[in-house]
Amino acid sequence: MPGKLFPLGGPVSEQDVVDREEFLSSLQIRLSEGHSIMLAGPRRTGKTSLAYEVLRRMKKQGFYTASIDLFRLSNKREFAISMINSCLENRTGIRKTFDAMKDRAKTIAGMARLTVKLEDLEFSLKFLDETNDDTLLDYALDLPEVLAKHDRKPMVVLLDEFQDALRITDVNIYKKMRSYFQNHQEVSYLFLGSKEGMMNILFSNRQEAFYRFATILPIPPISEKSWMGYITKKFAERKIKVSTEIIKEILKNTGGHPHDTMLVCSETYYALLEAEKNVVTHGLFRLGYDRALQTLVQVFDEVLDELSQRFQVRHILKRIAAGENVYDKKLNPNETKRVIDFLVSKIIIEKTGRGSYRFVEPMFQEYILREFS
Template sequence: MTTVATKNPFRFGNPVAGDYYLPRADLARTVQQFLQNRIHLVLIGPRRFGKTSFVTNLLGDFDREGYTTFFVDIFNITSHKDFLNQLLRALNPKKSWSQKFIEKIPSLKPKISLDIDQQTGEQSFGLSLENTSEKDVKNIIQDVLGDLEKLGENVLVVIDEFQKVTEIEDEGWLEATLRTFMQQLKNTSFLFTGSRKSIIYDMLNNHTRPFYRSCQSIEFPSFGNEFTDWILQRFNSIGISGDADTIKHLRNLVQDTPNYVQMVCFHLVARGVTHIDIPIVERTLALVVKQNSYAYQTLLSSLTSTQQRALRLAANEPKHIFAKDNLKKYEISSPPALSSAIKSLKDKNILEASSRGQIIFDDPLLAIWLRVAFS
């Protein structure tokens, strides 16, 4: 017996493009306006909201308009070498400007090799920094940034997850260096994205820091109703029916996180349902959350008992965290004890302050798991 596998119209986990991407036309227009006028921007939004998808799609538009574009993902960097590596990954041997660009940087050229994939024949640049001192790496970074000036009239540099620059222990060198070039380069606009709101807010508003008032910041918005319609259309395209209320309910359950909306929808399709309604969405979400139990348990066991209780409290009573009754119910000794637990949880990137001063979970599925696992 054979079954014809339906192509799943939903994707999650990685940035999306093409049919899997719902354009954010209004945001794109605003962002383009700023960048075309050389106003540097920071896009701040929760993780898994679609920032990387948005900027990579936007870069396509800028490419078509003749910009030279760099996409620099610094989520996993731990050093200046890593930063330089990521910066140079934006170069592509197939683009003639890339070759020329390297030629013009004497400090960089000897470190670069042209690698050819044995199987595909694809060319890429390799960078060897093993024997390069920290001082030289810093010099190369400065040379590369400085030479952006030679790349024509319009250059756009995107630095994704840019709060990471603050985690490199260099007494702010990279932050200050970027700022210097943001001011110097007359042909280059910078677009930063970040998910750690409090860190970025401090970078931009603390007058002792290099980025003080150097960028316009924009909150990455949630989707409007168009997302609900789009999701329904995706279901309809493979013969699955459902209504808008079901999708709205799902969006609510996952703090309107597009990644999780798509994830649950993916599972619904994979399970072979033909009609979606609220009960089946809830069951599917519960299943997905359960699959993550092990990771959540591991996370919990790394916390103090007060922190664990504070998390349970935040999951169940997000709007009344400091209510007296709740402290008692969750066995937390005092308001200061709760405050300090919440602060630690924010430092660990488990909780975040939302725009309305409310406390929200970095991972909405963790909140759901906590509600279910301890009910």
């Protein structure tokens, strides 16, 4: 069965990374030269897809790679085991070496093969079972450098949702990480985070452990020209015709937001299949768009609930969405300014001129308009 025409829900394949070649090449060069990088931005904007494509290229170049998603972890032991598993996969070829060791402990031959592969790293099932959480974390944080030196393979480690380290362990975790990472000569780190404000503080504030540890790079937007070529090509793979005017309408309504654009194209494609058509019409696009917006309602509900903890956020969002003057005479201008600054820091809106703002994600704007209509 063919894969998804417009991939959603996770990192995409090399063929579906749109208009990122120069940026990917820059990341690859910097990481291969031993520099660490920080990328921050809201969820669903393609950070993880970019990161995994870089890891794929680095691996092809001869590097060891490891990736840890802190969002999925609950405590420091899970973090340590995730780091250990991801590092050891380079040598064992097994995604979860710890679990494999437990399974193979039942067979002498299977356990012996794994033990031989890992004995020089002082790693064993007994070590994992009997070591306390703090000692295990110390081992995990030093393992990338130890492994890279043992095997004479430079390494790149991806730490996704890096700001969530505070959620799974104590406040000193960043100091502990920095104390290890700063001494690593054979390892580069790629830090990702969806909470841009927190990430910028972690890497830009003098009081923070990771101050100036990594180069902060902005993720460039995808050009309209690149989207045009990609969307045309993808529909053509299914012998579907789509006009330049329709693609421009798609991009106008999504703002070129990576996830939203893929989602609208995907829903439009399924609308075409249901209608048994091979030409994207305005009506089928509108149907696809409305379906896409409906699937985003739960995501946007959660975003709005989080934002609404700040006083008058809903009122200000409604005014911006409707194109009204953001400074309402009924509100204190200082309070309005604080709300605007808050929304800008959350990358919900951006300034376009004096007293003028627009939504970073146009489909969120449409959601607000419908929510308060």
